[in-house]
Amino acid sequence: MPLGMSPYWIVFGKTYHLPCNLAYAQAGEQRKFQLQELDELCLEAYENFRIYKQKVKKFHDQKILRKDFHIGQKVLLLITGKLRSRWDGPFVITNIFPNGAVNGHQIKPFHEGPAPITGDMEIISLMELAPPDGTT
Numbered sequence: 327m328p329l330g331m332s333p334y335w336i337v338f339g340k341t342y343h344l345p346c347n348l349a350y351a352q353a354g355e356q357r358k359f360q361l362q363e364l365d366e367l368c369l370e371a372y373e374n375f376r377i378y379k380q381k382v383k384k385f386h387d388q389k390i391l392r393k394d395f396h397i398g399q400k401v402l403l404l405i406t407g408k409l410r411s412r413w414d415g416p417f418v419i420t421n422i423f424p425n426g427a428v429n430g431h432q433i434k435p436f437h438e439g440p441a442p443i444t445g446d447m448e449i450i451s452l453m454e455l456a457p458p459d460g461t462t
Contacts, residue, residue: 395422395433396419397420397421400419400436400438401416401418401419401433401436402415402435
């Protein structure tokens with residue numbers, strides 16, 4: 327005659343939990359907690375990275391020197407090549423477009439040196455001094 331109950335149920339009035347059943351349940355809860363912590367760490371890392379990017383962008387934007395060019399200004403043009411001078415020119419700006427047709431890093435203002443002196447110039451030649459007469 328089957329009772330339909332375990333002897334433990336008859337004596338204690340509740341079901342018996344084997345230690346392996348408890349370990350599986352605890353392991354599942356622990357893994358679930360670990361995954362939640364991992365998600366929180368990922369979100370925190372993402373937020374920290376976003377804040378870092380904003381700070382770096384702000385610092386970078388402060389250090390950028392804006393180049394303003396006007397029509398008639400002389401500029402030098404960057405030539406990429408290993409066997410030539412890096413800057414070619416000077417060129418004169420004839421037209422300025424609102425969005426810029428040349429990248430700003432490819433041109434720079436041309437600063438002319440002092441104007442050459444024209445007219446009478448005195449020529450000085452450097453020679454060894456001759457000793458005075460009678461002394462050698």
